[in-house]
Amino acid sequence: MKIPYFPxxxxxxxxxxxxxxxxxxxxxxxxxxxxxxxxxxxxxxSSLTSDDLMHHLAPVRNMIRVLEMQDAxxxxxxxxxxxxxxxxxxxxxRTNLKMREHADELETINDFMYNxxxxxxxxxxxxxxxxxxxxxxxxxxxxxxxxxxxGLKVAPYYGCMLIRPKEVGIDDAEEPTIFEDFLKALxxxxxxxxxxxxxxxxxxxxxxxxxxxxxxxxxxxxxxxxGADVIITSCPLCAFNLDSRQExxxxxxxxxxxxxxxxxxxxxxxxxxxxxxEFGFANNKIDxxxxxxxxxxxx
Amino acid sequence: MAVEQKMVTVYIMGEPQxxxxxxxxxxxxxxxxxxxxxxxxxxxxxxxxxxxxYREKGDFKLKGGLACQTVVTxxxxxxxxxxxxxxxxxxxxxxxxxxxxxxKELFPTIFRCVACNTCSKVCPQDxxxxxxxxxxxxxxxxxxxxxxxxxxxxxLCALRCPADIVQFNAATLAQRLYGKYLAKxxxxxxxxxxxxxxxKFEAEIEELYNMSHDDLVKKxxxxxxxIR
Amino acid sequence: xxxxxLNEKTLEFQRKVEELSGQxxxxxxxxxxxxxxxxxxxxxxITPAQLMRKVMLGQExxxxxxxxxxxATCNTCTVRCPRMLDVSKVxxxxxxxxxxxxxxxxxxxxxxxxxxxxxxxIALIAALRKLSS
Numbered sequence: 184m185k186i187p188y189f190p191x192x193x194x195x196x197x198x199x200x201x202x203x204x205x206x207x208x209x210x211x212x213x214x215x216x217x218x219x220x221x222x223x224x225x226x227x228x229s230s231l232t233s234d235d236l237m238h239h240l241a242p243v244r245n246m247i248r249v250l251e252m253q254d255a256x257x258x259x260x261x262x263x264x265x266x267x268x269x270x271x272x273x274x275x276x277r278t279n280l281k282m283r284e285h286a287d288e289l290e291t292i293n294d295f296m297y298n299x300x301x302x303x304x305x306x307x308x309x310x311x312x313x314x315x316x317x318x319x320x321x322x323x324x325x326x327x328x329x330x331x332x333x334g335l336k337v338a339p340y341y342g343c344m345l346i347r348p349k350e351v352g353i354d355d356a357e358e359p360t361i362f363e364d365f366l367k368a369l370x371x372x373x374x375x376x377x378x379x380x381x382x383x384x385x386x387x388x389x390x391x392x393x394x395x396x397x398x399x400x401x402x403x404x405x406x407x408x409x410g411a412d413v414i415i416t417s418c419p420l421c422a423f424n425l426d427s428r429q430e431x432x433x434x435x436x437x438x439x440x441x442x443x444x445x446x447x448x449x450x451x452x453x454x455x456x457x458x459x460x461e462f463g464f465a466n467n468k469i470d471x472x473x474x475x476x477x478x479x480x481x482x
Numbered sequence: 483m484a485v486e487q488k489m490v491t492v493y494i495m496g497e498p499q500x501x502x503x504x505x506x507x508x509x510x511x512x513x514x515x516x517x518x519x520x521x522x523x524x525x526x527x528x529x530x531x532x533x534x535x536y537r538e539k540g541d542f543k544l545k546g547g548l549a550c551q552t553v554v555t556x557x558x559x560x561x562x563x564x565x566x567x568x569x570x571x572x573x574x575x576x577x578x579x580x581x582x583x584x585x586k587e588l589f590p591t592i593f594r595c596v597a598c599n600t601c602s603k604v605c606p607q608d609x610x611x612x613x614x615x616x617x618x619x620x621x622x623x624x625x626x627x628x629x630x631x632x633x634x635x636x637x638l639c640a641l642r643c644p645a646d647i648v649q650f651n652a653a654t655l656a657q658r659l660y661g662k663y664l665a666k667x668x669x670x671x672x673x674x675x676x677x678x679x680x681x682k683f684e685a686e687i688e689e690l691y692n693m694s695h696d697d698l699v700k701k702x703x704x705x706x707x708x709i710r
Numbered sequence: 711x712x713x714x715x716l717n718e719k720t721l722e723f724q725r726k727v728e729e730l731s732g733q734x735x736x737x738x739x740x741x742x743x744x745x746x747x748x749x750x751x752x753x754x755x756i757t758p759a760q761l762m763r764k765v766m767l768g769q770e771x772x773x774x775x776x777x778x779x780x781x782a783t784c785n786t787c788t789v790r791c792p793r794m795l796d797v798s799k800v801x802x803x804x805x806x807x808x809x810x811x812x813x814x815x816x817x818x819x820x821x822x823x824x825x826x827x828x829x830x831x832i833a834l835i836a837a838l839r840k841l842s843s
Contacts, residue, residue, distance in 0.1 A: 196582045196621040197830035223597040223616045228783055228836045231802035233732040237644070238839070241597035270832060298603060347785035348796070356789040382749045382784035386836035389829060390816055394753050394780065420832045427828065586826045586834065590818055593834045594842070619831060 185258045186315070187249045188216035191271040191419075192224050198268070198419035198446070203462035205267050205312060205448040211327065211455045212319060216265065217258050219248045227270045228386065229277040236292055242278035243292050246307045247299050254301075262306045265315060267448070269418040273344035276309040276351045311345065311353050312448070313361050313417065321368035329456030332371035335478045337450070338411035339363060339373055340402070342421045343382050356380075362415070365447065369454040378405040383424040392431070395424050400432045403442055412474050415447040422446065426468045443471035453479065493559035507534055507549035507560060521564030527551040530634035533606075535641075536560035546604035546638035566637030570651040580663040582621035589652045592618055594645035601639035601649055607632045611639045611649050618652055626653065627660035720768025727765050730803035737793045738762045744787035744797045750780050758787050758797055765800060778805050779815045779841060809843035816841035 194202040206216045226241030249264050266272040282289040283305040293302040316324060339362030346352035346359050354361045359380070363373040381402055384395035403425065406414050416422050426444040433439045445467065452462055453475065464471055488503040492510050499514040508525065511518055523531030532549035539557025549562055571588045578584050585592060592615050601611035614629040630653035640648040677683070693701070728735055738759075745757035754777040756764070764772035772778075778801055787797035808815075816837055826834070 190620070192620050192831040192835060194620075197832075221610075221613060223612065224595065224619055224835065226596065226839075227832060228839050230839075231783070231796075231799045232730045232806050234730065235806075237598060238596055240599075244597055244599075268832070270836070296599065298599065343782075343784040343786070348788050380786075382782055382786065384750075385782040385784065386833060386840055387780070387782050388833050389821070389825070389837035390841070391780070394750065397753075398749060419830050420836065423830050423833060582831065583827050586829065586831070587823050590821065590826060590834065593831060594838050619835070621831075 184213060184260060185215045185217050186260045186263055186265045187252050187258050188218050188265045189222055189225070189245060189271060189275065190218060191266070191268040193419040194267060197466055198422065200463045200466045201267055201419065201422075201446040201448060204446065204452040204457075207457050207462055208448055208451040208455055209312075211452075211457065212316075212324065214315065214319070217252070219245065219252060219264070222248055225271040225274045226278070227274045229274045236288055236295075239278045239281065239288075240292060240296065242275045243282060243289070243303050244296065244299070245275065246279065246303045247296075247301060249307045250301060250303070262308055264307050264309050265312060266309060267312050267417070269311070269342060269344035270420060272309055272311045272353070273351055279305070279307065279309055280350055311417070313345075313365060314353050316365060316451075317361060321364050324451075325368040325370075328369055328454045330454055330479060332366075332369045332450060332454050332479055335371045335450075335475075336374050336410050336412045337366050337371045338376050338406040338409065338414045339366060339379060339447075340383075340406075340414050340416045340421060340425065340444075341380050342416065342418055343380070343385070345417055346380065362447070366415075366450075369450060371450065371454075374406065374409045374411045376405050376409040376411070378402040383421045385420060385424070388420070388424050388428070392428070396428050396431050396435065399424050399428050400436065400439070403429065403432065404439070407440060407442055411442065412478060413443045413445050413450075413471060415445050415450060417447055422466075429469055441469045443467060443469045443474060445471050490554060490556040490558075492554045493557075495561050496559070501554060503554075503556075505554050507536070507547070507552050507554055507562075508532060510554050511549070511562075518562075521549070521562040525550045528634060530636035531564070533563045533566070533636040533638050533641075534560055535563060535638070544604075546636075546642070547606045548636065551606065563637065563641060566641050568637060568640055568648045568651060570648065570654075573655070575658055575662055578659065580623050580659040584655070584659065585618055585621075585623075585652065588655065589618075589647075591645065591647045592652055595619065595647060596645060598644060600642045600644065601647075604638045604642050606636060606638065607634060609633055614653060614656070615647065615649055618656060623656050623659055624664050626656040627664075630656060714767055714769070716767065720770075722768070723770050724765060724768040726807070727800060727803050730806060731796065731799040733795050733797075733800055735762060735766045735795070735800065738766060738795055739793060741792060743790050743792060747786040747790050749784060749786065750782060753780050758801070761804070762795075762797065762800060765804070773804055773808055777801070778808070781805075783840065805840070812843055814842040818842065 209216050222245055223241055226238055230238035252258050341359055346354055346356045349356050366373040384398045388395045422444055429441045489500045490503045491498050492501050501510040501513045521532050523529035527548055527550055534547050534549040536545055537559045538555050573588060595615050597612060599612045605611050609632050610629055614626040617626040633650050633653050635650045740759055742759045745751055745759045748758050751757055756775050756777050761777055781801045783798050785798050791797055
C-alpha cells in the first residue's frame with residue numbers, strides 16, 4: 184500500500200523518532216508512507232467559530248495536494264491521507280467535515296485559492312495510523328511480532344484530539360479501546376487507568392506551564408500507581424508535556440519517580456524486530472532504554 | 483509614414499495620467515512628470531526598490547509588482563511602496579546553529595502563518611513564499627534557502643501578510659545559514675585561494691596596473707572567455 | 711445579591727455569541743456536567759457552567775474572565791453535555807470576540823528565549839493560534 188503521508192510541523196525535528204519508527208514499522212507491514220509534496224502546516228488548533236474561513240485554508244490546501252498525488256499516480260490508495268500526530272488528524276479532519284457540511288463555504292475557499300490547479304471536492308478521508316493498523320488487522324500484526332513485549336506494562340494515553348469531539352474521534356470518546364487492542368497484539372499488557380483521556384494541558388504549556396505541571400503530575404502519578412512501566416502517546420505536544428515537564432514535577436515533588444513517555448510506533452517498531460538505533464529515542468527526555476532493556480531485552 | 487503613439491490612461495495615486503502604451507510603471511511616472519527620489523533603484527528588476535501595488539481595470543485582484551518591470555495597462559490604478567517596515571533581530575551568524583531553534587528564537591512570527599498564500603500571490607518574482615515559510619516551520623533550512631533564492635527583498639509579502647511575518651528577513655537568515663553551514667565546501671575555491679596567497683597572479687595584476695588606457699581597452703576587447 | 715437586568719444590550723451580546731458559536735445557549739439547563747468533567751476547572755475563576763449562564767444572560771463581563779484563556783479546547787465538556795451543546799465552541803467565540811479586538815493573551819515579543827528554545831513547533835503554533843490574533 185502506498186498512502187499519502189502528512190507529517191506535521193514537529194515530526195522532522197522534535198518528534199523525529201515518531202516519524203522514523205512509524206515509517207520503519209509501516210515498511211515491515213507493507214505500508215509505504217509517501218510524503219505529500221509541498222504540504223503545509225495543518226493549521227492546529229482547529230478554528231471553532233462559525234464565520235472563520237481563513238483558518239480552514241491550510242487543511243483544504245493539503246487535501247488538494249492529496250488529489251494531485253493521486254492524479255500523478257504517486258499512491259495506490261483511494262482518497263486517503265495518513266497522519267501520525269493526533270492534533271494534525273483532528274485539525275485536518277474537523278475542517279474536512281465542515282467543508283462537507285457547508286458546500287458554500289468550501290466554494291468560497293476554493294475561489295480564494297484560485298492559484299491552485301484544482302478545487303477541493305470533499306473527497307479525501309483523513310485517517311490516523313492506528314486506524315490503518317486496525318484495518319490491516321491487529322491479529323495479522325500479532326503474527327509478525329518478532330520481539331514479544333510480554334511483561335511490559337503500558338499505560339495508553341489517548342489525550343483529547345484522538346477521540347474528541349465524537350464526529351472526529353477514531354474511537355469511542357468515553358470508552359476507547361483501540362490502543363489496548365494494539366498493545367495486546369504486541370503482547371504488551373495495557374494498564375487500566377483513569378487519566379487516559381485527561382487533557383495534558385496542550386498549548387497552555389507555552390505561557391501557563393504551572394497548570395500543565397499540575398495536570399501532568401496527576402496523570403503521571405496515576406500511571407505509576409497503576410503499575411505502568413511506560414506511557415505511550417500519539418501526539419508530539421502530549422509527549423512534550425508528559426515527558427519534558429517531569430523535571431519540574433520532580434523539583435516540586437522530590438519523591439516523584441520519572442516514567443518514560445514513548446510514541447506508540449516506537450513500541451511497534453521494537454515488536455516487529457527493528458533496530459532501535461534506526462529510529463532512536465533521542466527526543467525522549469526520560470530515557471526509555473533501561474526499562475525496555477529490563478523487561479523486553481532482558482539485559 | 484508617421485506611426486501614431488497609442489496612449490493609455492493610468493491612475494497614479496488616484497490621478498489619471500495619459501502615458502504611452504507599452505510603458506513600464508516607472509516610465510509612466512516619469513512621463514507624467516514625477517521625479518522619483520525613493521522607491522527606484524537599478525531599473526533592471528534586481529534591486530527590489532520599486533515595489534508597487536496596483537489594480538487593473540475589470541479585475542478585482544490587488545496585485546504586486548516591480549515598477550521597472552511591469553507594463554501599464556489601460557485603466558491601471560497604482561501606488562508605489564518605497565519602504566516596508568521590517569525590523570529584524572540582530573544576530574551573529576558565527577554564533578548560530580542551522581536548526582529550527584534559531585528560527586524559534588529569532589523569527590517566532592513564522593509560526594503564525596495560516597497558509598493563506600497571499601505572500602506567494604503578490605511576489606513579483608513568482609517565488610513560492612508560503613512554501614519556504616512552511617519549510618522553515620518544519621526545520622528544513624536548506625529547502626527554504628533554495629525556494630527563496632530569487633528574493634530581491636521588495637517587501638510586498640511582508641506588507642500583505644495577515645500574520646505580520648517578515649518573510650524576506652527569515653529567508654535571508656536561512657540563506658546565510660545555508661551558505662555558512664550547510665552548503666558543500668568548494669575544493670576549487672580553496673585551491674584558488676591558495677594560489678592567490680602564493681602570489682600566482684601578482685605579476686599579471688602588476689602588468690595590468692601599469693598599462694596605458696588604450697592598451698587596456700585593446701586587451702579587454704580581445705580577451706578570451708573559456709567556457710569549461 | 712446582584713440584580714441582573716435583561717434588555718436589548720444583553721440580548722444582543724447573547725445573540726452575537728450564539729451566532730459565532732452556532733449554539734443555542736438557551737438549551738443549557740445548568741446541570742454542571744461540563745464543570746464536573748473539565749480538567750482545568752480548579753484553575754478557572756468561573757466554571758464552564760457559569761460561563762454558559764453568563765452567556766445566556768448576555769453578561770458581557772464574561773469576556774474579562776480568566777476561564778476563556780485557561781480552557782485548552784480539550785472538548786471534554788462538549789462530548790458530555792446532555793443537551794448536546796458544544797461548550798468549547800462557546801468558549802472559543804468569547805475568545806475570538808476579545809482577539810478580534812486585538813487583545814492578545816500571549817505576548818510573543820516577551821517570550822523568554824529559553825522557553826522558545828525548548829518548545830516543539832506544535833506548541834508554539836497552537837498557542838499562537840488560540841491565544842493571539
